[in-house]
Amino acid sequence: MRTQVAIIGGGPSGLLLSQLLHLKGIDTIVLERQSREYVLCRIRAGVLEHGFAKLMREARCGERMDREGEIHDGFIIAHGGRQNRVDLHKYSGGSSVVVYGQTELTRDLYEARDRMNGVVIHHAEDVQPHDLTSATPYVTFRKGDEVQRIDCDFVIGADGFHGISRKSIPASVLREYEKVYPFGWLGVLSKTKPVSPELIYVKHERGFALCSLRSQVLSRYYIQVPLADKVEDWSDDGFWAELKRRLPQEVAERLITGPSIEKSIAPLRSFVAEPMRYGNLFLAGDAAHIVPPTGARGLNSAASDIYYLYHAMLAHYKDGDDSGLDNYSAKALARVWKAQRFSWWMTSMLHTFPDSIPYDQKLQQTDLEYLFSSEAAQSSLAENYVGLPF
Ligand code: FAS
Ligand code: PHB
Numbered sequence: 001m002r003t004q005v006a007i008i009g010g011g012p013s014g015l016l017l018s019q020l021l022h023l024k025g026i027d028t029i030v031l032e033r034q035s036r037e038y039v040l041c042r043i044r045a046g047v048l049e050h051g052f053a054k055l056m057r058e059a060r061c062g063e064r065m066d067r068e069g070e071i072h073d074g075f076i077i078a079h080g081g082r083q084n085r086v087d088l089h090k091y092s093g094g095s096s097v098v099v100y101g102q103t104e105l106t107r108d109l110y111e112a113r114d115r116m117n118g119v120v121i122h123h124a125e126d127v128q129p130h131d132l133t134s135a136t137p138y139v140t141f142r143k144g145d146e147v148q149r150i151d152c153d154f155v156i157g158a159d160g161f162h163g164i165s166r167k168s169i170p171a172s173v174l175r176e177y178e179k180v181y182p183f184g185w186l187g188v189l190s191k192t193k194p195v196s197p198e199l200i201y202v203k204h205e206r207g208f209a210l211c212s213l214r215s216q217v218l219s220r221y222y223i224q225v226p227l228a229d230k231v232e233d234w235s236d237d238g239f240w241a242e243l244k245r246r247l248p249q250e251v252a253e254r255l256i257t258g259p260s261i262e263k264s265i266a267p268l269r270s271f272v273a274e275p276m277r278y279g280n281l282f283l284a285g286d287a288a289h290i291v292p293p294t295g296a297r298g299l300n301s302a303a304s305d306i307y308y309l310y311h312a313m314l315a316h317y318k319d320g321d322d323s324g325l326d327n328y329s330a331k332a333l334a335r336v337w338k339a340q341r342f343s344w345w346m347t348s349m350l351h352t353f354p355d356s357i358p359y360d361q362k363l364q365q366t367d368l369e370y371l372f373s374s375e376a377a378q379s380s381l382a383e384n385y386v387g388l389p390f
Pocket of ligand 1: 014032034045047093124160265266286293295300
């Protein structure tokens with residue numbers, strides 16, 4: 001087989017790039033290790049920056065998002081017995097975010113690939129990129145017992161944190177930066193009416209909590225748990241009781257509980273791999289960077305990678321201009337590190353750290369006092385949360 005751009009990974013990053021390039025007549029093949037059902041079973045991000053929403057519309061995949069997604073102009077931070085609202089619309093100069101689940105967004109992307117007869121190969125085993133520093137790179141993979149080969153111009157590593165792409169960059173070239181947090185998030189999805197029309201981030205001495213949603217009949221809740229916890233340690237009743245202990249009383253009293261239709265624990269880490277290019281391999285999304293979900297930057301950081309790669313590939317194929325490809329890694333990393341900083345800051349301010357000393361706790365309180373006493377501080381939070389410019 002031959003294609004112009006071979007994409008490893010059929011998650012949102014790989015699918016969005018494939019769809020955008022296809023619309024411009026650039027040929028791609030997506031190689032996905034799992035089945036489509038498996039990919040669509042994952043419950044992950046819930047908040048889209050306006051830039052991501054715009055890219056979905058440009059990819060002709062935004063109709064259901066615009067119909068079923070919710071525009072949110074703000075969110076609440078509950079702390080020290082108070083509930084303060086962050087007015088995103090006011091402090092970001094009129095912008096907002098779209099609350100629409102990554103699962104649905106990925107479903108929309110798959111359906112668009114199908115509509116355009118895009119090539120997405122599932123159950124692609126043992127994917128391996130080759131000759132990345134040559135002008136004729138290729139990718140091999142196994143489908144059943146048969147090993148197949150795809151010759152291409154470029155390979156996109158959109159295969160997430162545990163993928164093969166980043167590992168294909170020689171250790172002598174790759175630099176990795178990582179920070180692991182001493183806790184995780186236990187998340188529950190329930191077919192219940194959300195407790196609040198806007199997200200509530202909770203700082204509590206027992207630990208962080210978050211009230212989010214996917215629709216008016218589907219709620220998403222999280223509580224910070226110790227790293228040693230396993231999901232089987234937590235019954236639904238145990239989860240709801242702990243969430244209520246952390247919520248402001250008037251919120252806890254109106255919380256509608258129900259059976260979990262999904263329950264999982266995600267570890268929290270900050271991670272960046274540099275460079276995001278090696279020869280004709282370009283990393284995008286979680287393959288190159290991971291953030292703690294506190295700032296809702298994970299999926300949104302993938303969006304700017306895809307935006308830069310999309311325009312760089314257009315310039316290469318349409319104008320013979322390789323400046324976008326040559327600048328990709330530096331440009332993507334500049335925005336990635338700003339998302340890293342924001343996610344670290346939100347996580348540091350709102351979580352209970354097991355080894356924190358009283359001085360640290362006073363700093364956390366001061367961070368929140370300063371935030372809600374300063375319009376400049378709220379503008380800084382808002383511009384990061386709605387998404388810095390691409
Ligand atoms: P993905 O990991 O989504 O997709 C990579 C794809 O590549 C997968 O389908 C995988 O099966 C495939 N793959 C892997 N190795 C392969 C190989 N060798 N060959 C072929 N295919 C291969 N972000 C938020 O903003 N908010 C959240 O609340 C949030 N919660 C999260 C919870 C969890 C448990 C995780 C893991 C992430 C969460 N994220 C969250 C971040 C998440 O949304 C990612 O940013 C997003 O999935 C990134 O998309 P991709 O880059 O496409 O990577
Ligand atoms: C979610 O709805 O899954 C979500 C929302 C905001 C976050 C993290 C997760 O910061």
